[in-house]
Amino acid sequence: MMRHALCAAALAGFIACAATAAGKPADQAAPLGKRLFDYHCASCHGTGIGNPGAAMKPGTDALRVKYGGELPALLSERTDLTPETVAYFVRNGVSVMAPYRKTEIDDAQLAALGTWLSRNNPDLKRR
Known part of the structure; x- marks a missing residue:
């Protein structure tokens, strides 16, 4: 039951946020990765x-529940992410998050x- 409620909330949030994300102006002074996050990811x-x-936003809340305080719920505050991890989840999706195609976020943007x-x-x- 809880999973269905989270899925419904995430889907509703995604639909509502997708409708408004297209109209958001990008802050051209911000790094490209931050602008892409604000456009594609921050709505959830x-x-x-x-x-x-x-x-909380549906994706942030889902991560709060999943990690139970062991890791930050906000992706922008995480200290364990790698570009490879981000690429995996963006290209493959997870739970109610749909994967992004190369026509939506190309490899350079990713x-x-x-x-x-x-x-x-x-x-x-250290690398």
Whole structure:
């Protein structure tokens, strides 16, 4: 029952956010990866209030439940992400998150997104 409620909430959030994401102007001063995150991901995985009655965006809330406080629910605050992990989930999807095709996020954009989301990973700074 809980899974169905999460799926319904995530789907409703995705539909609502997809309708508004197209109209958002990109902050041209921000790095490409951040702009891509804001355009494609923040509607579900960003900060702020989610669907009516939800304290968080659906993707952020789903990660909060999944990790139970062991990892940050906000992708932008994670310190364990790698570009390869980001690429895997973007291309393959997970749970109610649909995969993104190369016509939606090309390989160069995906690399920029992965670089931005993994910027807090201390292990990658040693490479």
